[in-house]
Amino acid sequence: MLSRVADSLYWINRYVERAENISRFVEVSEAMALDCPPGSAEPWLPLIDASGDRELFDKLYPAGTPDNVIRFLVRDADNPSSVLNCIDFARENARQIRDVITTEMWEQMNDVYWNLQEASFWNQPPQEQLRDIRRACQLFYGITDATLSRDLSWQFSRLGRLLERAEKTTRILDVKYFLLLPTNEDVGGVLDELQWIALLRTAGAYQMFRQSQQQAIAPKAVASFLLLDPIFPRSVRYCLERISDTLRIIRSSAVPGPPDDLECLVGLVLARWSFTRIDELIANGLHEAIDHLQQDLNRLHDLIEARYFISSTSTPSGSEPACAPA
Numbered sequence: 649m650l651s652r653v654a655d656s657l658y659w660i661n662r663y664v665e666r667a668e669n670i671s672r673f674v675e676v677s678e679a680m681a682l683d684c685p686p687g688s689a690e691p692w693l694p695l696i697d698a699s700g701d702r703e704l705f706d707k708l709y710p711a712g713t714p715d716n717v718i719r720f721l722v723r724d725a726d727n728p729s730s731v732l733n734c735i736d737f738a739r740e741n742a743r744q745i746r747d748v749i750t751t752e753m754w755e756q757m758n759d760v761y762w763n764l765q766e767a768s769f770w771n772q773p774p775q776e777q778l779r780d781i782r783r784a785c786q787l788f789y790g791i792t793d794a795t796l797s798r799d800l801s802w803q804f805s806r807l808g809r810l811l812e813r814a815e816k817t818t819r820i821l822d823v824k825y826f827l828l829l830p831t832n833e834d835v836g837g838v839l840d841e842l843q844w845i846a847l848l849r850t851a852g853a854y855q856m857f858r859q860s861q862q863q864a865i866a867p868k869a870v871a872s873f874l875l876l877d878p879i880f881p882r883s884v885r886y887c888l889e890r891i892s893d894t895l896r897i898i899r900s901s902a903v904p905g906p907p908d909d910l911e912c913l914v915g916l917v918l919a920r921w922s923f924t925r926i927d928e929l930i931a932n933g934l935h936e937a938i939d940h941l942q943q944d945l946n947r948l949h950d951l952i953e954a955r956y957f958i959s960s961t962s963t964p965s966g967s968e969p970a971c972a973p974a
Contacts, residue, residue: 657745671785674722732764800898804956810890851874852882857870876926
């Protein structure tokens with residue numbers, strides 16, 4: 649497979665996954681804001697921290713109002729990771745490889761893009777806008793899985809989706825554990841519980857968590873579910889296991905040889921997060937563990953890019969600044 653094609657497939661799915669995650673973040677926060685005290689910054693500013701774009705946001709919107717946060721994350725043309733830009737970048741990558749993806753994939757991607765260009769779309773209530781974006785992204789996943797052959801095209805598509813998903817799960821959990829850590833008197837209070845419920849809903853994990861945990865919502869249980877659960881599709885461990893499987897399949901099509909830096913890193917990270925306990929992570933500092941994991945994910949992206957996307961004769965479509973991981 650040409651490196652530019654693999655690069656585009658990888659980034660199409662990273663962008664769509666990012667757009668879906670952000671739309672869900674904002675959608676959940678809209679609902680949570682109804683339960684927060686009037687004038688409270690919660691739960692808006694933490695979304696900027698979770699997206700990793702605080703410096704740019706503070707530069708563009710010094711006031712930092714809830715409306716500023718929503719516009720920055722959803723529609724701001726100056727934010728490379730806004731939903732609008734993610735869909736734009738995904739469509740451009742899809743346009744460049746229309747002969748590789750299926751017609752149904754292109755039509756869905758094109759429909760999402762043009763819907764977001766219509767003024768009537770943005771005249772809907774915010775909750776309906778965000779729900780429509782989230783469902784459109786999920787429909788693209790379903791169409792991809794239903795119509796694309798399980799060859800290298802599908803493997804690189806899945807790789808981009810899983811890496812972006814793992815990264816966003818760690819970010820939103822880190823925000824709650826580190827940046828939103830409540831005072832001692834607030835621990836276990838109403839606002840604290842609302843934040844944990846919102847966190848689960850943000851990760852699309854609330855119902856599955858309740859089914860797996862027949863007890864009250866507790867921080868340790870939530871962290872364990874989102875980081876270490878082996879069967880929930882948005883948990884870090886699940887994503888790492890599928891990333892390892894995907895890279896093994898991709899590598900099997902190449903000339904056999906000793907493990908390279910990419911294989912070594914994937915194996916080490918997967919082992920670390922498959923054979924650890926949440927008590928150990930919390931005792932040694934959950935923020936530090938998540939921060940280290942985020943560094944590993946960024947390094948993993950760099951190694952994937954160097955191994956499969958960058959060649960001496962071509963410049964990958966995902967290498968411009970807009971395509972850098974958020």
